[in-house]
Amino acid sequence: MSARPAILVARAVFPEVIDKLRLHFEVETTPDGVAWSPAELRERLQGKVGVLTTGSERIDGALLAACPQLKVVANLAVGHNNFDLEAMTSAGVLGTNAPDVLTETTADFGFALLMATARRVTESEHYLRAGRWKQWSLDLFAGAEVHGSTLGILGMGRIGQAIARRGALGFGMPVIYHNRSPLSPEQEARVGARYVDRDTLFAQADHLVLVLPYTPAAHHTVGAAELARMKPTATLINIARGGIVDEDALVAALREQRLAAAGLDVFEGEPAVNPALLTVPNVVLTPHIASATRPTRLAMATLAADNLIAYLTEGRALTPLNPQVIGRH
Numbered sequence: 001m002s003a004r005p006a007i008l009v010a011r012a013v014f015p016e017v018i019d020k021l022r023l024h025f026e027v028e029t030t031p032d033g034v035a036w037s038p039a040e041l042r043e044r045l046q047g048k049v050g051v052l053t054t055g056s057e058r059i060d061g062a063l064l065a066a067c068p069q070l071k072v073v074a075n076l077a078v079g080h081n082n083f084d085l086e087a088m089t090s091a092g093v094l095g096t097n098a099p100d101v102l103t104e105t106t107a108d109f110g111f112a113l114l115m116a117t118a119r120r121v122t123e124s125e126h127y128l129r130a131g132r133w134k135q136w137s138l139d140l141f142a143g144a145e146v147h148g149s150t151l152g153i154l155g156m157g158r159i160g161q162a163i164a165r166r167g168a169l170g171f172g173m174p175v176i177y178h179n180r181s182p183l184s185p186e187q188e189a190r191v192g193a194r195y196v197d198r199d200t201l202f203a204q205a206d207h208l209v210l211v212l213p214y215t216p217a218a219h220h221t222v223g224a225a226e227l228a229r230m231k232p233t234a235t236l237i238n239i240a241r242g243g244i245v246d247e248d249a250l251v252a253a254l255r256e257q258r259l260a261a262a263g264l265d266v267f268e269g270e271p272a273v274n275p276a277l278l279t280v281p282n283v284v285l286t287p288h289i290a291s292a293t294r295p296t297r298l299a300m301a302t303l304a305a306d307n308l309i310a311y312l313t314e315g316r317a318l319t320p321l322n323p324q325v326i327g328r329h
């Protein structure tokens with residue numbers, strides 16, 4: 001019987017990351033990579049001092065009360081809306097996330113989704129695969145211009161800035177953004193973006209990319225009123241969290257052609273997708289893959305593992321969300 005601390009890995013991650021964790025801990029993980037239900041997670045967490053989560057496991061006061069030995073939860077995601085940080089802090093449980101390592105890859109995907117949406121890539125491919133392409137025609141899948149059109153960004157953190165740079169430098173786009181706090185003039189010059197108020201952002205963007213963190217206040221940030229402000233020729237791209245967009249209002253705007261198209265990588269009830277979204281042709285839908293390249297996902301998993309190791313063996317953390325709990329154990 002080993003005296004090493006026990007931890008849980010709540011979803012299958014790369015074997016090399018598990019091996020690294022096993023140098024320090026007894027590790028329990030899902031045998032087949034399937035997510036545990038909240039009840040199973042609570043049960044598996046008994047006796048564990050740390051857990052590696054993947055962004056969808058809810059860590060709240062009720063769970064923490066049932067797992068009093070838990071010291072640290074390391075999220076394999078930059079977003080941490082699955083954490084009740086206040087409850088974690090009052091229980092003395094450290095939360096960590098996985099920022100930076102995914103910034104450029106996620107921005108690449110934001111642009112991929114923007115391009116696919118504006119230029120109707122998936123819609124036209126479905127048409128071709130269905131054998132419906134009989135002849136060239138002037139307006140066959142005519143899409144929206146990308147270069148030189150106005151790129152709007154809601155949320156100007158690291159990923160927003162990386163998207164701004166791509167738009168400004170790569171595609172000659174005027175870039176406007178809105179954020180809780182504007183960037184400094186030097187930062188704005190570096191990324192090539194200009195701060196505007198929210199209404200102006202919705203009204204002027206030709207392509208609007210959502211990259212803001214999902215907090216209760218951000219729920220349905222884009223609803224019927226915001227969609228009504230957008231140009232009918234505009235596209236909306238969501239690589240943040242599904243709950244930021246009112247999907248029913250979005251479907252109505254797309255159906256009525258009050259918005260040209262949308263590209264969505266995230267969904268309010270994911271992995272379930274609002275069936276109405278599947279009935280509109282002018283949407284590009286992807287299964288939450290913005291950070292999904294092997295090197296990036298490995299870097300994210302390694303950072304999450306390194307946070308567990310640093311905290312449980314040395315009492316420090318690389319990317320803590322509530323550093324005030326450090327030292328309380």
Ligand code: 8YV
Binds near residue numbers: 055056076102290291
């Ligand atoms: C993750 C993400 O892959 O980092 C985030 O916040 O949304 C994605 O990069 C996803 O959350 C699963 O961990």
